Amino acid sequence: MSRPHRAVVLGAGAAGLSAANRLAIHAGRGDADLEVVLVDRSTHHVFLPGFVSVLLDGAAADGFRRPLASLVRPGVRVVTGAVEGIDPGGGVVSGEFGELAFDSLVVALGAEVGWPGEAPVEDVTPWTEAGTRRGASLLGRLGPGDRVVVAPATPAYRCPPAVFDLAVRVRRRTGAEVTVAHPWPRPLAPFGEEPAARFEDMLAGAGVRFVGGFQLAEAAPGRLRSQAGAVLDCDAAMVVPPHRSPAAVAASVLAGDGGWMAVGYPGLSHPDFPHVYGVGDVVAPSLRVGMAGTLGVFEGAFVAGRIVEAAGGPPAGPAPRMAAICFVDQETTGSFLHCDFSGPAAGTGPARCTLMPDLPYFRRARRLFAEEWFASTIGGEVA
Template sequence: MATKVLVLGGGSGGLVAANKVKRLLGREVEVTLVDKNAYHEFMPAYPWVAFGMREPEQVRRPLANLEKRGITYLQATVEALDPANNRVKTSAGELSYDYLIVSLGAEALPSPAQDGHAPWSLEGALKLREALKNFKGGRVVVGVSSPYYPCPPAPYEVAGQVEFALKVKGIRDKSTVEVFHLNPLPLAGMGPVISGKVMEILRSKGIAFHGEFEPASFEGGKVRAKDGRELAYDLLILTPPFAPNRVVRESPLAGPQGFPEVNKMTFRSTRFANVFVIGDTVNPSLMLPPAGVVAHFQGEYVAGVIASDLKGAYIGEPFNPVAMCIMDFGDNALLPQCSFERILAGTGMPSCGVMAVGKWVRVTKMLFEGFWFATLIE
């Protein structure tokens, strides 16, 4: 009888894990992926939708395509986890499993700024595009509302892209672009080399950076920091606050802070040996960045751990504790890389460096978009 592997979430980690388990184990497993959405979306392309480089249909594929790969897809909302009984409650009924992979991501909370734009979803990207259509110039401010948000480079990328968009519209000389963040420097956790390179790119584009800026209020076209500093804006782009996924934080998997407790080397639950948790659902508690590339590598590795359980041994890909992100600034791009091996081992900080910088790096991101769809969901 085939082993039932249930994957919750059709984002980066879940999609990779479902594909890899099926490829490794074939008919030995029945793989089912559950997601409330009908489509898998290439989230790095959301800003491209906001700035007119892509249309929604170009950055998503139907999750039903997984059926062609021997993976069952169920469109349903995950409502509750019952790991003691190997069951999951969904809006389409209860599901049982032998192995569970949880990759439900982080949960966006309401934005503290009613007039802010968040182009990190298709809906938000299209709303920003509409706002830019009517924008005649003025003060653009990009910032974060909390320290926990997916894709740490996102605010800096969007700041660079909106600056380039203003040039193309011919209103750059009528506009200012500023970025604020809680950290003292851009991507401070990645060390001085990457921070310095991002600052260099921002300065070259005339974008001002305001560090250690903790927003306290958004009112009357101004964001006020807790230390009294103010930034006035005509267009605000703001990452909303995020929290651990509600279903997970209300489940027996959760620890005191709401994040699930897992073995940081295998991502296996410390309480339920047949449950794995990957991606933004757990990574902040492991001091790993909430980024799609990390969830990708976790998905591959967890599939190998399940294969090892069922085969008796499997020495495929080790977990690659590396985060790489092609930061697209519109008319420039940067490819930083960080190894988090010392973080996971508890022996130090991440080791980071710059792999490439230049306009040509943008092309790499576009090529990867096509590769991603072709190898996982087409």
């Protein structure tokens, strides 16, 4: 009797859970004979956009965390432990769990967020859990007259609109003088004229200053310096920590530019290893797309279809749905930015983005986003 096709998924974030659960749906339907293994160093999945609500609305962090066991479908075997080595040619991954052989591999390890070595400035942003806690406490100490600079340390970071959102909310909440210092010439410049103009208005309306062309070179408490030598003095620096490729990917033969996993479009597999797929943040820089969990969910579901086809099942769709939404909350109203990234991923043109009107309902929709996330989004139903 032939053994089942073993699909190993590395990382139980948005993209990995979507891939593993989608594979389990296919296996349950009898589309292919599959064994699905999901590996993560953590026993829990965290809804990262929830950190914004923890920092700014006093929401409980535990509300955005669920045990993996409660999120995987029957048929997905969860292995806990850090991945340390990936050998695509040998068909083996290794780590704290020992060695694990695969027929197909999905790399969904996300991004490492944090400073290599000692942080030059304390992280007080919602891009990490510790930063979220410190940011909430900082907020209580800021007031009118304080100068706050919000700046990303690297051009690629999760949910690009969130930097501007954070600046507006800090300004409205504390009355501090807030500046966004950003590498882009205009807010949301890569996302098109309409979102850029609307975000300029949003910042101006809230009294937030924008400094463009600011590629961070050096951060120190009270002072940020750009690569071009511009200096911004401040009382509080809210610097989005650097986003880097996960060490296990950067050290492997899968690494492409900047250590991020190289991947082809539309297949989302590595150019030299067609049975090794990359989804989510770990391939976002290679695909020239934004880092968004909603996009990773579509990519995960798509590669599940490709693995099923490779295992003798029905043919997969021709291309993943390259859509993402990032929510925007301005204290009293909200909105969301929807982008179709097929153009940049295929190298045929820019992202096509729409910014929804500012409406109070979208603040409520943001809360429902988390509920829906756990109920269906990462469950393999969204494709």
